[in-house]
Amino acid sequence: MDRRDVLRAAAALPLLRAALPGPASAQTYPARNITMIVPFPAGGQADLAARPVAMALERILGKAVIVDNRAGGGGGSVGNAAAARAEPDGYTLLMTLSSLAVLPEADRLFDRPAAYEVSQFMPIARVLADPTLLAVPASAPWKTAQDFVEDARKRPGQITYGSSGPYGTLHVAMEMFASSAGIKLLHVPFRGAGPALTAILGGTVQAIAAAPGTLKPQVDDGKLRVLGNCGAQRIASFPDVPTFQELGYKDVEMYIWAGLFAQSSLPAPIATRLREAMAQVMTSPDVLKAFETSGSLVAYQDAPAFAQFVATDSKRLIAAVKKIGKVE
Numbered sequence: 001m002d003r004r005d006v007l008r009a010a011a012a013l014p015l016l017r018a019a020l021p022g023p024a025s026a027q028t029y030p031a032r033n034i035t036m037i038v039p040f041p042a043g044g045q046a047d048l049a050a051r052p053v054a055m056a057l058e059r060i061l062g063k064a065v066i067v068d069n070r071a072g073g074g075g076g077s078v079g080n081a082a083a084a085r086a087e088p089d090g091y092t093l094l095m096t097l098s099s100l101a102v103l104p105e106a107d108r109l110f111d112r113p114a115a116y117e118v119s120q121f122m123p124i125a126r127v128l129a130d131p132t133l134l135a136v137p138a139s140a141p142w143k144t145a146q147d148f149v150e151d152a153r154k155r156p157g158q159i160t161y162g163s164s165g166p167y168g169t170l171h172v173a174m175e176m177f178a179s180s181a182g183i184k185l186l187h188v189p190f191r192g193a194g195p196a197l198t199a200i201l202g203g204t205v206q207a208i209a210a211a212p213g214t215l216k217p218q219v220d221d222g223k224l225r226v227l228g229n230c231g232a233q234r235i236a237s238f239p240d241v242p243t244f245q246e247l248g249y250k251d252v253e254m255y256i257w258a259g260l261f262a263q264s265s266l267p268a269p270i271a272t273r274l275r276e277a278m279a280q281v282m283t284s285p286d287v288l289k290a291f292e293t294s295g296s297l298v299a300y301q302d303a304p305a306f307a308q309f310v311a312t313d314s315k316r317l318i319a320a321v322k323k324i325g326k327v328e
Helices: 004-018 045-061 077-085 101-110 146-155 167-181 193-201 214-222 268-281 285-292 303-324
Strands: 034-038 063-071 092-097 120-133 133-137 160-163 187-188 209-212 225-229 255-263 298-302
Touching: 004 298, 034 045, 034 077, 034 146, 045 092, 045 120, 045 214, 045 255, 045 285, 063 160, 077 092, 077 255, 092 120, 092 146, 101 298, 120 268, 120 303, 133 146, 133 167, 133 193, 133 214, 146 167, 146 225, 160 167, 160 193, 167 187, 167 255, 167 303, 187 193, 193 209, 193 214, 214 225, 255 268, 255 303, 268 298, 285 298, 298 303
Parallel strands: 034 063, 034 092, 160 187, 160 209
Antiparallel strands: 092 255, 120 255, 120 298, 133 209, 133 225
């Protein structure tokens, strides 16, 4: 190759780079389809949040937003870790739950390498923030939370409950309640809230802590009964259900929030584009109607407020995990 060939090749490099597939610039984002990882099976709170949001984002961004239910590990760790490792280009997002901060601490509790760290994520927007509710089959003998507690005290370790996995949101909520009530229950972990819900409907387990949106259709159909609310206040979708704090369990407070995250090194212009899009999504009539129908009202927060919320909530949840200690 002579000097003229070298110069021609060098001149062609910018054009070659432009022709090659790669991360889009902030000005052209998105240039291709986006994947939204949900680290749980279909049917749970994260999935309930992701699907209306993904459809609305498609309309706003002009590219398909594909929901990828990537369940596995305890409480969503496999999907969370996959999103943490993804290229920070805005094409792999994560719709996850409040267990995001709990799972690395649980790994450390068992002297395991953490699958990911919360510092690897950038909060984009909070979508939902519901209290967890204690539900039992409608055919169960317990009509109130006190009935449940009294029976559990007589039969320690015999009443089973399902969860989305060890140290997931549903597990922590039930153990928080059990600790406050002075009872011992038998934990049966599943790969997500959807399978845990299937288990209680099928009679495999006797109780579950879950989000209002997950439970409401089953309660309306007469299949489940809700006994208690882990939030600080009663909620519109279950106005007659007392909070555990009302019932005297003052240290029981647990929420199952869902939020959209990207990688911490995502370029600021792309993060801004996503935040702007989510601000539109969370005022979309279709999204508002979807969440209202499910019994979970929108609880939108933009990135700065959401980041502060995550930090505050995570401290409380991590303290709860340390109090629970090592459980399987």
